Amino acid sequence: MHATFTEEQREVEQAVRDIAGGENGAARAALDAPWSPPAMDAELFGGFGVLGVPESIGGVGSDLVDLLVAVEVLGETLAPSRFPWHAAAVQLLSGGPVVDDAILGGEVVLAPAVDARPGWTGTGIARSLVPYAAHADAFAVVDGDRVWSASAVAVRERESFDPSVPLADVEFAEAGADPRPLARGLERATLVVAAQLCGVAQGAIDLAAGQARTRQQFGKAIGSFQGVAFQLAEAVTARKAAWDLTIYAAWAVENDRDDATSHVHAAKAAAGKAAVFAAERCIQVHGGMGITMAADPHLYLRRAFVLDAMLGRGSVHRREVGRLRVAARA
Amino acid sequence: MHATFTEEQREVEQAVRDIAGGENGAARAALDAPWSPPAMDAELFGGFGVLGVPESIGGVGSDLVDLLVAVEVLGETLAPSRFPWHAAAVQLLSGGPVVDDAILGGEVVLAPAVDARPGWTGTGIARSLVPYAAHADAFAVVDGDRVWSASAVAVRERESFDPSVPLADVEFAEAGADPRPLARGLERATLVVAAQLCGVAQGAIDLAAGQARTRQQFGKAIGSFQGVAFQLAEAVTARKAAWDLTIYAAWAVENDRDDATSHVHAAKAAAGKAAVFAAERCIQVHGGMGITMAADPHLYLRRAFVLDAMLGRGSVHRREVGRLRVAARA
Amino acid sequence: MDFDDSPDDKAFRREVGAWLDTALADVPDQEELAHSEREHWSRVWQERLCEGSWAGLSWPVEHGGRGMDALAQAIFNEEAAVRGAPYPLNGVGMMLAGPTIIAHGDDAQKARYLPGILQGSTYWCQGFSEPGSGSDLASLRTAAVKVDGGWVINGSKIWTSNAHNASMCLLLARTDATADKHAGISYFLAPMDRFTVRPLVMINGDTEFNEMFLDDVFVPDEDVLGGVGNGWKVALTTLAFERGSMALNLWVWARQAVDRLIDIAVERGMADDEAFLDAVGALDCDAEAVRIGSMRMVAESRSGGVPGPETSALKSLWAGVVQNANRLAVQIDDGGGVLLDGDGAGPRMRRYLRARAHTIEGGSEEVQKSILAERVLGLPRSR
């Protein structure tokens, strides 16, 4: 057992942090002006496009955990980047065969189209909660146990709670060209979202801890009151649980373990819970300022809610964990 | 609106406290030797038998809240008394006609037989969680929308988690003699249990607060740490909610309000939750001593669990509240 | 124990209801409006309250009020809240400024300020909190310097509702920097002509609160309320009125939050789900407990008692149920509630976001728990 991060993974983490760090303001910028591709996108597509891509579809032997380490940082810094979504879309296609080099190199940018659009009665297939759709060159469309890449028939932009992750409803032709088996693609993509959520939780905790260390009340830093400190301790615990579940699930999926499916559900459920909880605590610890647009805590809350909703709501994943475990013992 | 306790109710509370206070040790005594009727029983039957008994069955105009005020104190002091159960049984019979004077005077002691005995396949009717059955002269047996008083065909004593409230499975002949309509009897009896639970919560909170005020750690009373203090503040909030719901439900039942049924469920659910929560916090605040038999917190936990289980589990009542509210709006 | 209206109260409730039905006939559903439109209706509503002589409902008759009691006020607020009436734009004037001036003001102050509130000509705001003070209100730093005939005041205030509509401010400032932190505070009735008001945008987009910057504000000696150095005591009176007036209809918001949650679940076909019933059962218990606790609090005041520290339990319970109901309503919505242009999704998210403030405003959750620990349970101070 070597359940520790490799030196290479630590280097990936630092490299992504160097690119995405300081871009936090960009998540805020999208509150006032429509999202546009940030400078970091080119660097990320150029440098990290093969992270977590199985060799069977053209990768070079990087495993899924490498990718999750990278996207965790993007969550932590609230990077308003298409990179994690493109990467999730590539993961959707991981059931084979080989994926175009232009996609792996990020010249063709994909977005994942997974969540069903409720109430859809048109012809074709409609997906909702599709991120950065207007800036995607194509989509990885999931339908049942198949997935294919396709252009949209129609894109309807929606008002996203997190404007730095624009969302759209997208329609596709009924039958996809070149469908491939989904295999573990959806599970792998779901973990890309879970890892971002773990990052959002971490970023919110860090911001809150900074406030707790510096804000004075009653002559002391507020972090010296257990009423404040213990909320954040609980957030740390929830975030650690989520991250451990996420990297384990990635290992389980890579190694095709029996319990992989249940762990993917657990990771998405726990990560969504941890991120929303941490963001709410971050607001609370900031007191009055925490409920203003001027302060940053709400940026974490927005990202947390949007990610929790995507690729299956956290609450649905949680119940699925219960269902699978009961089925295993009944 | 006069949603305040009357002077008479405050006097009842004080009188019961004078009788039951200091008898706390009696709940502990039952851990070592079989329960036997405490001295207070005679005083309670003699002095308070008509509390909450409707005039229609022989009462003298005391309302249900009077009774709840009295049994709340019995919960608070962990009185190992048959009185609240006899009173609950009388309430079961409140749909009329007039009840024997010997019952109202406590010369004939009743016990409520309400909860179904799971897995029963015999003839007749079987009830479980019947309190003080071996020391009851008769039982108020509930079956569907009917209730009657009857002797037992068989009593099987069970091992109660709270030995100061002995429990038994009891069997009765199929058809009760002299069945009467249940009307609001079950709701009224359920509130007698809820009020005891509110008392248990209060007693556990008081015990815990005493510990928090006096136990020193790190050079200070532990109650000066918010990590300790806030647990008890939450217990206070839960207990207040439960008590407010309980007395309101009693008023609603007495006045035959549309929302009475929902409020009875709410009271039982909230009171069970408050009592178990307060008892668990009481253990926690006592630290290591809290998990020993020598200290008192577990006595509250025992009573809380037993009462929460009786006349319908708290969790079942809670879900019933949800069901009724949804039905009212659907 | 009687939770029902007396015959007189019933009659009054009918009277109020009839008036409200008429007065609200042309008022749109506030939940669907933008913030500026809501503010417009708040002003209209305040004017109608003044015209209808409801503004001084529980003020003594000698000061122009109707001389009714807390229950009457509770009935009025409750009936208005149930009907979704706008928040009156001079709530601070009617509920805080008026009663505080009546309690602590001299005859001249009463004559000078009370009529304007009843007539709707003077709007008030509350200048207590400061950027540095937060939960530790008495650490305020806004400084009043004695000059001939009065005081010159400089500093800044924050979390002021309605500052941009008000012309007068209930202002706390430090008049003695050398005194103990409570003793050095005085309470001013301050004109706002030298206040700069800057709106704070809340996370739901509303601009309900403001920052205020005071630049050589002059207040004459005769507008110190309750005497120099007595400001903390007077402020406690205002805060008690604030708690009292909030508690009168807080429960309606809790009730509405749970009801709206149920409505969205029914609409989405999720209301039969046992996990939902379980969750909504727990929320409903709490919402009803807030309603009943509020009634008991009003009843206590009416029978001469003073609402005790247990009201902190109500506040805490209320904040929790509104936050949790509103979060669940968002999360069970289509698309997890994050598509704000969805049917009703925008207002649902706005309510969820607004509710995050409930554990901060009006005494934070941490302050409420401290009050319960110290004043109900007698635990030592933890701050």
Add this chain to the structure above:
Amino acid sequence: MDFDDSPDDKAFRREVGAWLDTALADVPDQEELAHSEREHWSRVWQERLCEGSWAGLSWPVEHGGRGMDALAQAIFNEEAAVRGAPYPLNGVGMMLAGPTIIAHGDDAQKARYLPGILQGSTYWCQGFSEPGSGSDLASLRTAAVKVDGGWVINGSKIWTSNAHNASMCLLLARTDATADKHAGISYFLAPMDRFTVRPLVMINGDTEFNEMFLDDVFVPDEDVLGGVGNGWKVALTTLAFERGSMALNLWVWARQAVDRLIDIAVERGMADDEAFLDAVGALDCDAEAVRIGSMRMVAESRSGGVPGPETSALKSLWAGVVQNANRLAVQIDDGGGVLLDGDGAGPRMRRYLRARAHTIEGGSEEVQKSILAERVLGLPRSR
């Protein structure tokens, strides 16, 4: 990132499993036994561990151990826990006394005490906590007075597991009342002939812990471990071993608690209930997080790292999931679980009651949260 055994580890796990299957063949299910019978099997099990040379599995070869690493110990403990093996009666000797003496003892101390642990002839207990000290361990008052050739010690200790079976005690006592509270403490290897041991009955009826009263206990100078006045530092080593050894198989109890909860729900026909699935899903997430976190912790130690304060998160998570799973298992039982003679109800309630201690023992929940706040988040001390 690899959570799987290496081929060597796999082989070792098979070896361990084979030995355990044989050694446990005649051992009954401990859950169903009375406390005295469990103690009997604990002793038998300890003897079998010693005979099988498993007692010093992770001790250095030079001290009679097998010289294997933390993962090997983890594999052994895990396989034993999964099979429901008894708790070995000299766990304190194997896991705390031995490693601490190896770390801080001189050659004579090692020669004197290590063989007895490996052979199973000397049983140890841990005398750290005192009635007055609790979470504030360093405030201990048991006093050692210098006499010719050694120390005479008086005082009392509490929460001592297994004291009535032990002949030796890892004893902290104050050797300098005038020094700083940490600097005044020394660590003794104390014979127990002048200890009076009184069992504490736990709320589940077990007598797992004891009080100990020391009456002129004499300890010779050569049995001070790590030097006079260095007791706190040595104690921290013991506490680190305690945390490490607990963490190795705590997760098995969490896993078993959730699995047993599911079993009772299935048995009662309640496992299809959506509210149950929701609750058990959340519990399962936490139980798996404890398992994975434990693996990562062992992996960290193995690769030379020191488990950090994040282990407090594991402890907290573990306590919560075991408490909540055990409570729910009681509450969904027939009769709400309060009829203890019901099928399996007694053991279920005993487990629930035992779990209440999990947020108190081994560093209380409040201590764990303080550690996370101070050492992970860098917040100021709150105690």
